[in-house]
Amino acid sequence: MNERFIFTRHRTNCYYCGEDADQIIKAVSAQAQVICSACGATRIFIPRFENTGAIGVCTPIGCYDVWALETDGLCKNCGVTGPHDLTIGCSHFTTRCRNCGYTHFYRFNLEYIGKCPVGGADEVSAPRAP
Ligand SMILES: [Zn+2]
Numbered sequence: 781m782n783e784r785f786i787f788t789r790h791r792t793n794c795y796y797c798g799e800d801a802d803q804i805i806k807a808v809s810a811q812a813q814v815i816c817s818a819c820g821a822t823r824i825f826i827p828r829f830e831n832t833g834a835i836g837v838c839t840p841i842g843c844y845d846v847w848a849l850e851t852d853g854l855c856k857n858c859g860v861t862g863p864h865d866l867t868i869g870c871s872h873f874t875t876r877c878r879n880c881g882y883t884h885f886y887r888f889n890l891e892y893i894g895k896c897p898v899g900g901a902d903e904v905s906a907p908r909a910p
């Protein structure tokens with residue numbers, strides 16, 4: 781899967797290790813991930829549904845601050861590379877194309893701590909879908 785849709789980072793206090801660290805944010809149509817660059821805590825989100833032109837925004841109810849970010853991405857609906865609004869909470873992840881309004885909704889799926897100590901095994905298997 782070489783699709784490259786959203787790739788950005790957001791510096792904040794990690795919900796897991798508490799460090800002020802970059803949280804790496806990646807999203808493609810099939811999955812979205814948020815990874816702490818300090819401790820490797822990873823949250824995986826899977827698509828819930830997609831919507832074209834919806835204006836409605838789900839009201840985020842999260843266990844910590846919701847991140848409202850903006851980043852460039854290639855919209856698969858209108859084909860334009862431009863600003864996308866990202867909204868990331870503890871149980872949801874949405875991306876919305878500013879150009880056409882195309883929105884991906886993801887929901888929280890699983891979490892794992894992926895940090896490999898230096899010299900440790902790097903053959904950590906990818907998380908399996910449930
Ligand atoms: Zn962390």
Ligand SMILES: [Zn+2]
Binds near residue numbers: 858877
């Ligand atoms: Zn678009």
